Amino acid sequence: MQQETYDFIVTGAGSAGAVVASRLSESGRHSVLLLEAGPPDTNPWIHIPLGFAKTFIDPRVNWKFESAPQPTLDNRRLYLPRGKTLGGTSSINGMVYIRGNHADYDEWRQRGCTGWDWDSVLPYFRKAQNQARGDSEYHGTGGPLNVSDQPRRFELTDAVLAACEQAGVPRNPDFNGAMQEGCGYYQTTTSNRRRWSTAKAYLDPARSRPNLTIRTGAHATRVILSDGRATGVEYACLEGRRIAAARREVVVSGGTYGSPQLLQLSGLGPAEHLRDMGIDVVRDMPAVGSNLHDHFNTYMSWRCTRSITLNDLENSWPRKIAAGIRYSLFRSGPMASNGIHAGLFTRSDPRLERPDLQINLLEWSTLERTRDRVISHRFPGFTLSPVHLKPDGRGTVRLASPDPLAPPSILFDFLRTDYDMRAVVTGIRLVRTIAEQPALRPYIAAEIAPGPATQSDADMEAFVRQTGVSNHHPSSTCAMGTGTNAVVDPRLRVHGVGGLRVADASIMPSVVAGNTNAPSIMIGEKAAAMILEDVAA
Structure with missing residues (x-):
């Protein structure tokens, strides 16, 4: 094996x-190797806002995991898309752009995660951001990450939001400002109508x-550990196995x-599981791959009376x-937006202190x-998607094979408690209430899913079990904390291991109440700052 040496090695070029790699190399004082298993982000669909409908199932840029x-x-298997290219899932x-609720981070601090309360993480959200609306208490300008408003207003979106207001x-x-609850347009990580x-x-x-080496097609297969310290990484590439x-x-x-x-491939994880996989146990760490926490999602859809949905685009070659x-000529039209224009945050029970439901409009x-x-359906249609943000269930990520190139075994624990199911059913009933409001009624021809025959709690629970899915916001499998469950x-x-850190959504003690890309970027910013502080100390 060929060997090379750097100050820092980062495995994974995702959100x-x-x-982390960019910030560690910024001063020019440290050499950095960034390993990415996927290809460069040259696929043209990556950069077109509506192109994520293509990359959602494209194996060239998507790991296409299954649970x-x-x-x-x-006993259904859930499809779990994950980015396999530079930018990771932020590319597909x-x-x-949602940060979560302020209280999410204060709760992390209450669990012993000093320095991760809302007031402590806000500067890193602002540092990352170049907010199209300008600088403010909650938003920053001049950062690398462009955050923009939707390119225009949309007829169906405006009708849904008016119906939300009529429903109370x-x-x-601004979902990322002083408060989260309410309905409105989403902002997106786009610039000049490009991802x-x-x-x-x-x-x-x-x-x-x-001082920055970016290597694509380089799949990290093992962290090399010596005398209780990480000393390098073994990775697979076209030239074979290499060590850095x-x-x-x-x-x-x-x-x-x-x-x-x-x-786990490196010997850090639940000892019994590692032995079953034939992997030498370096350190028994039961929390590695445990505590998988994700949002749970259902899709409710309606046939629309007007040809203003993206179904109409998909089903017509002249429109395409x-x-x-x-x-191509003007950066305008349906391809210039993400099709997920708006949503709302609310509580499944008014006694809750903060929102536990997010409802997305998919056009x-x-x-x-x-x-x-x-x-797509062959007729105009749209979807309202109730998402449960605070499930009780926690799942696992384990090795399915000692082969480092094999996908992991992923098991959720959705609908663990009565609360988990009640929250989802409450979301379904709220969405129906919104659909019945005067502002939206002219746009609805019929409810497609679950359909008007689904009325009782038992019928709704059956619909949830038959169709519910992950909302693709996994977290917490390398959870941060001070106890044995971290x-x-x-x-x-x-x-217990020197020279080794984790920086991504897996370190969240619990999933935040909202989309996880913006918090993952914040985690990268804060991780890099802490690493540079420790190096300088």
Whole structure:
């Protein structure tokens, strides 16, 4: 094996890893190797806002994971798209910019994660951001990450938001400001009507730095551990297996599924499981790959009376051609937006202190949505998607094989408690209330899913078990904390191992109440700052 040496090695160029590598190399004083298993982000669909409908099932840029059969969901396997390219999932996601609730971070602090309360993380959200609305108490300008308003207003979106207000949900002009609850338009990680992934935001400006090496097609297979310290990384590439040595630290940023998998392959994880896989146990760490926490999602769809949905684009070649021309020439038209224009945050029970439901408007409806294909209805349609933000259930990520190139085994624990099911059913009933309001009634021809025959709690619960899915916001498999149920400490150092940190959504003690891309970028910013502080100390 060939060997090379760097100050820092970062495994994974995703939402957090790209940030860490860019910031560590910024001063020019430290040499950094960034390993990414996927290809460069040259796929043209990555950069078109509506292109995420294509990358959602594209194996060239998507790991296309599947869960193990889910006992509480009629033993179905859930499709789990994850980015496999520079920028990671920030290159294939829906681009919605949401930070979560302020109380999420204060709760982290209450669990012993010093320095992760809302007041402590806000500066890193602001540091990352270049907010189109300008600088304010909650938003920053001049940062690498462009955050923009929707390119225009949309007829169906305005009708849904008016219906929300009629149903008693107040307007909220900024979900990332003083309060989260309410309904409104989403902001997105876009710039000039192009996707603004962490590859665009952080890696493109850094590519010319002589101290930063970005290696694609390089799959990290093992962290090399010697005398209780991480000393390097073994990785697979076209040329075979290579070893890179780290003078200072290895930063694992493989995401909620990839990071625990790499640690387990390296001998850090539940001892019995590692032995079953034939892997030498370096340190028995039961929390590695445990505590998987994700949002649970259902899709409710309606046939629309007007040809103003993205179904109408998908089902018409003349419209597709016209949309392509408009976007190519003017960066306008349906391809210039993400199709997820608005949503709302609310509580399933008024006694709760903060929102536990998010309802997204998707300006399309689907007949089939799997890991292999997405088929729109042949008529105009739209979807309102109730998402449970605070499930009680916690799952696991384990090795399915000692082969480092094999996908991990992923098991959720959705609908663990009565509360989990009640919250989802409450979301379904609220969505129906919104659909019945005068502002939206003219746009609805019929309810498609679950359909008007589904009325009782028992029928709704059956619908949830038959159709509910992950909302693709996994977290917490390398959870931060101070006890035995944690993998990293509040400075993201792996407990009991020197020179090794984890920086991505897997370190969240619990999933935040909202989309996880913006918090992952914040984690990358804060991780890099802490690493540089520790190096200088």
